[in-house]
Amino acid sequence: MKPVVFDDCFGWLHPGDGEQGVVLCNPFGYDALCTHRSWRRLAERIAATGMPVLRFDYPGTGDSAGFEDDPQRIDAWLDSIAAAVRRLREWTGVRRVSLVGLRLGATLATLAAQRIGDIDGLVLLAPTIVGRHYVRELRAHRQSWLSTPAGMNADPISEQDGYVEAFGFGLYGDDIARLAEIDLRSDTSAPATRVLLFEANDRSRNGALAAHYAAHGVAVDRQTFDEYDRFMVEALYSEEPADAFARLTAWLANGAAAPAESAHARDSIDSVDKAHPPSDEPVLDLPAAAALEQPVAFGPYFGIYCEPAVPRADAPAVLFFNTGASHHIGDGRIFVLFARRLAALGVTSLRMDLSGLGDATPTADTVTLDTIYSERACRDAAAGADWLVARGHASVATFGVCGGAYVGLHASAMQPRIVGAYCVNLQKFVWDGAAREPGEHQFASSKVYWRAAWMPRKWLRALRGHSHPLRIAAVLARRAVASAWLGATGWIEQRTGRHLIVNEVRALIRTIHAKGVQLRLVYGAYDVGLDEARVQFGPQLGALRRYTRVRAATLPKLDHALFTRPAREVAMADAERWLFDELMGDPSSVPARGLREALAVSALATVSVASDVSAAAVSWFDRVSP
Numbered sequence: 001m002k003p004v005v006f007d008d009c010f011g012w013l014h015p016g017d018g019e020q021g022v023v024l025c026n027p028f029g030y031d032a033l034c035t036h037r038s039w040r041r042l043a044e045r046i047a048a049t050g051m052p053v054l055r056f057d058y059p060g061t062g063d064s065a066g067f068e069d070d071p072q073r074i075d076a077w078l079d080s081i082a083a084a085v086r087r088l089r090e091w092t093g094v095r096r097v098s099l100v101g102l103r104l105g106a107t108l109a110t111l112a113a114q115r116i117g118d119i120d121g122l123v124l125l126a127p128t129i130v131g132r133h134y135v136r137e138l139r140a141h142r143q144s145w146l147s148t149p150a151g152m153n154a155d156p157i158s159e160q161d162g163y164v165e166a167f168g169f170g171l172y173g174d175d176i177a178r179l180a181e182i183d184l185r186s187d188t189s190a191p192a193t194r195v196l197l198f199e200a201n202d203r204s205r206n207g208a209l210a211a212h213y214a215a216h217g218v219a220v221d222r223q224t225f226d227e228y229d230r231f232m233v234e235a236l237y238s239e240e241p242a243d244a245f246a247r248l249t250a251w252l253a254n255g256a257a258a259p260a261e262s263a264h265a266r267d268s269i270d271s272v273d274k275a276h277p278p279s280d281e282p283v284l285d286l287p288a289a290a291a292l293e294q295p296v297a298f299g300p301y302f303g304i305y306c307e308p309a310v311p312r313a314d315a316p317a318v319l320f321f322n323t324g325a326s327h328h329i330g331d332g333r334i335f336v337l338f339a340r341r342l343a344a345l346g347v348t349s350l351r352m353d354l355s356g357l358g359d360a361t362p363t364a365d366t367v368t369l370d371t372i373y374s375e376r377a378c379r380d381a382a383a384g385a386d387w388l389v390a391r392g393h394a395s396v397a398t399f400g401v402c403g404g405a406y407v408g409l410h411a412s413a414m415q416p417r418i419v420g421a422y423c424v425n426l427q428k429f430v431w432d433g434a435a436r437e438p439g440e441h442q443f444a445s446s447k448v449y450w451r452a453a454w455m456p457r458k459w460l461r462a463l464r465g466h467s468h469p470l471r472i473a474a475v476l477a478r479r480a481v482a483s484a485w486l487g488a489t490g491w492i493e494q495r496t497g498r499h500l501i502v503n504e505v506r507a508l509i510r511t512i513h514a515k516g517v518q519l520r521l522v523y524g525a526y527d528v529g530l531d532e533a534r535v536q537f538g539p540q541l542g543a544l545r546r547y548t549r550v551r552a553a554t555l556p557k558l559d560h561a562l563f564t565r566p567a568r569e570v571a572m573a574d575a576e577r578w579l580f581d582e583l584m585g586d587p588s589s590v591p592a593r594g595l596r597e598a599l600a601v602s603a604l605a606t607v608s609v610a611s612d613v614s615a616a617a618v619s620w621f622d623r624v625s626p
Contacts, residue, residue, distance in 0.1 A: 001040075003295035006056075006084070009059060009065075010056065010282075013091060015052050019094055019095045020120065023100070024055040025108055026057065027105045029165075029168070033329070034233060035102065035235075042100070061169075078108060091278050096120040096121075098122065103128060126198060135176060135180050149528075150526075151559060154567070168332030168562065190213065194221070197209070197210055226244075236324050286340060292306075300361055304350070306340065312345070312347060314584050316394075317349060317388045319381070320338075322354055324402060325367040330351075331563060332562055332563060370431075372403040377406075379414075381398070381415075386415070397420035400421075402424070403427075419517060420578075420579070420583045423519070425561075426521060426532075428532060510547075518549050524559055525558070555570050
């Protein structure tokens with residue numbers, strides 16, 4: 001596969017020597033983040049049959065230029081699909097093009113196909129047929145998330161806010177109304193010569209759409225999409241729908257021997273004459289950020305190198321890592337947004353896919369928590385720093401969320417040129433793998449349980465047997481015992497200089513501190529990672545005070561994966577301040593931001609929390625457990 005840039009969009013061309021090509025139309029937002037690995041596998045599967053494939057990010061999404069709140073995104077996305085079709089013809093010389101779309105991507109593919117007017121095959125995977133239903137679904141997902149421990153600190157979004165989102169990705173302004181107006185039955189009649197419709201739900205509405213197309217002379221094939229529910233989940237757990245993808249690929253291949261092209265297709269080919277492969281060094285120009293972005297591959301890894309027009313010589317390069325199994329854009333696209341924000345300040349960065357993840361080569365067959373928290377992942381992270389050093393950067397700072405925070409922490413201990421590590425909601429300092437308590441990672445923080453104890457509905461759930469208070473109490477009791485034991489041994493060690501136990505966590509922090517790394521640990525007030533930090537360093541994190549280069553803080557509105565815009569903004573503002581103040585010693589270089597003033601007032605206090613023992617006493621009434 002080959003990275004490409006066209007019309008301010010970033011994409012991948014999977015070569016093939018056939019005369020039929022395929023454009024993959026991404027689902028929107030979190031759906032795209034969850035399914036990225038399998039979507040790439042689909043492109044590889046289709047290309048292996050000889051059909052070249054182009055997959056890409058719409059404007060304002062993924063690695064493409066722009067922002068999600070830019071106006072007229074829906075129309076820009078439709079234009080980008082048409083541009084992708086033109087580029088695929090130009091680069092490969094294919095005579096026929098088919099579109100494959102998933103969820104909202106299927107809706108966009110259908111509308112674009114109708115507009116283009118010369119699409120051979122159209123594959124719709126669980127399409128959104130009525131746009132207002134999709135808008136309602138986004139609102140429902142957001143509301144449901146607010147009731148979880150991860151979302152309890154977030155602000156609700158009203159329908160008057162001109163913004164609708166779910167899990168970090170949203171639509172703004174007029175685009176909400178534009179999407180709500182879409183109905184494929186009235187907006188399209190014969191978008192392609194033939195249509196393959198994979199039905200995951202709402203069979204009656206899918207049937208009506210199929211009948212509508214058949215009435216306009218389209219050959220329609222309806223098939224079931226039984227693997228849908230295992231596919232459309234968090235990236236770590238998403239399973240490739242191998243059966244559906246095999247049927248899809250066979251359907252496309254069977255259409256390779258299609259009738260002679262239309263006059264429009266012949267004109268398109270005649271205007272191209274022959275294939276003109278894309279540039280071997282694609283670059284995305286970002287005038288707004290005064291930067292250039294270039295896809296880079298080194299060893300098995302992949303990354304996007306974001307280089308400012310005027311780099312600061314005193315700035316370390318910033319290295320971003322995968323969050324969990326998601327690819328290098330990050331939840332809510334935070335790594336893209338922050339990289340370009342830093343570029344405007346003269347700071348270079350690399351958004352990196354560790355081995356097996358995202359667009360690294362080869363992609364992993366399966367990804368587990370043990371993969372994300374593995375020693376190999378930490379070595380991969382160090383290799384990313386090595387690449388930046390070889391590129392000419394004297395020093396490197398890392399930025400990671402959850403699992404990315406873990407690999408950044410450990411890479412900072414082993415790579416000589418890493419001088420700073422910014423860790424958001426670090427869940428574990430040392431991964432204990434198979435020895436960890438089964439299912440314990442699914443439990444919430446003590447503060448969540450304390451808050452839940454005052455909710456009558458939690459009592460009712462416990463009385464009805466819908467929650468597991470004894471299991472919760474046992475977990476919190478273990479936390480309390482571990483915290484007390486580590487606190488006591490740490491107190492003795494500090495006063496006697498004798499190490500009573502082998503404490504890998506404190507040994508790691510000592511190593512990082514002695515190496516001279518500036519370490520910043522930030523947490524959301526309700527994040528379970530905060531409990532892990534309290535277990536290791538005391539209820540007030542007092543044991544960290546002996547390390548002058550290690551700082552911990554809670555930040556306001558910080559949910560675990562930075563799904564909300566306020567969470568992303570507060571994390572970026574604090575990391576920016578840390579980078580310039582602590583690593584560059586130049587706070588005057590950071591532009592004044594209203595958000596930074598808010599942080600100074602409400603966020604940058606040392607972590608202060610209730611003890612595990614107190615939390616355990618009230619946690620019996622909470623439902624958040626397996």
